[in-house]
Amino acid sequence: MNPLAELEFRIGQILDEYQTPGAVIGVLHRGEVTELAYGVQDITTGEPVTSGMVFQCGSLTKSWTALAFLQLVDEGRAALDEPVQSYLPHFQVADPAVSAQVTPRQLLNHTSGIEESYGDPGEDDDVYGRMVAAIVDAPQVSPLGSVHGYSAALGYAILARIMEVIDGKPWHRIMTDRIFTPMGATSTHAWREEVEPARAARGHLIRSLDEGPIPTPVDDLPRAFGAGGGVTSTVRNVLALAHVYLHAGLAPNGQRIVSATAIREMMTSRVPIPDPYTLGREWALGLVVDNWHGHDVYGHDGSTIGQNARMRILPDDDLALVLLSNGDSREGRHREIFDLIFTRLGTATIPPLPVPDPAPTLDPARYIGVYERPGTRFEVTSEHGHLQLHLDVDPMQAAIMCTPDRITHDLLPIDDTHFLLPPNTPLEDMQTAAIFGFHDGRAQYIHTNARLHPRES
The missing domain is CATH 2.40.128.50 (Lipocalin)
Structure with missing residues (x-):
């Protein structure tokens, strides 16, 4: 029996209230998968969303890319704390010390402090090599390793270039060969040209409640964002990714993607986030970490120009929840739907935001x-x-x-x-x-x- 059947109508109401054209929700709970599909993939065609619809994952891509990098670590071909220059001898930014010392771990957890000054590297297969070559004068936003500051594209582009040098093929092929195919994620792609147009959701923006959703004028992110934001997937395939994190590196088909040691490292190597209320308290390796009423929660969010992805993993309950949508990105929508499902499953709900200090004494x-x-x-x-x-x-x-x-x-x-x-x-x-x-x-x-x-x- 579908454990969420009684919630389907209310979830649909919430999506309608937020004027979301279409969405798919997936729940992996104690080995059982539940999928719910709502709305349309494109408001201009009215084609209904199905559970097999392909959505843009945005920055949730980073959880896929990090997994592939840790696979190289398992093989002894890369190391988290070796300097980037060990793999890219000509790697250079404005600060010589950063050039010599920055490591993959600091790229994975967003503490490199390097400014995203890579220009326009184009749309060809050599995009990550071009990005690395273009940052020779990139300044520091903050000292190396000192504080978390999210890198939307550059940090994971450098990781992608390391992977390309080690494996001798473009990043999107590495992802297919190392991650998607072995775990059976046949509807997941790292290059937009490989996506079947008939299965792809179209993004939508909302400029006003009166106007409602409109098709996005920008269908895809630039390829520079690929390793950090270019993966497309179905809800079941994203749940398969969550399964790997929940089950010590094993995919639902039984294939080992990375070692249990790698998963433990990804989840426990953390840095504090200065603003702990937006996404979570700490940033791990390709994952954000929060604590909900005493329970550790892992995940990642992603947004493109008109599509959104949310993944939450609750190991204490052997539970993962994924929401993929092609419209409004307001956090209130995700909170309402997630808390509805978490309450139904009897697990921890999302803590509310704190209240302001009624009597501040700030200078x-x-x-x-x-x-x-x-x-x-x-x-x-x-x-x-x-x-x-x-x-x-x-x-x-x-x-x-x-x-x-x-x-x-x-x-x-x-x-x-x-x-x-x-x-x-x-x-x-x-x-x-x-x-x-x-x-x-x-x-x-x-x-x-x-x-x-x-x-x-």
């Missing part, structure tokens, strides 16, 4: 200033003692989404480094941020949405 001078990286600029200001965060929106994003050029949020303190950012519109969720790293009485970083932004010098 605004410690926080005000500009925090900036290429393409992203935040400014913290204070008016009558109340802090605000202003984001200068990327012009292309503002044009696509019809948003203002500058978005302002109040900063409601949780404590002296963590803040809530209340939503301004119904299309926004409550967000969180950390403003921290005080030096000479002033914060040095903003960490929000997993990204790190240093104070303007």
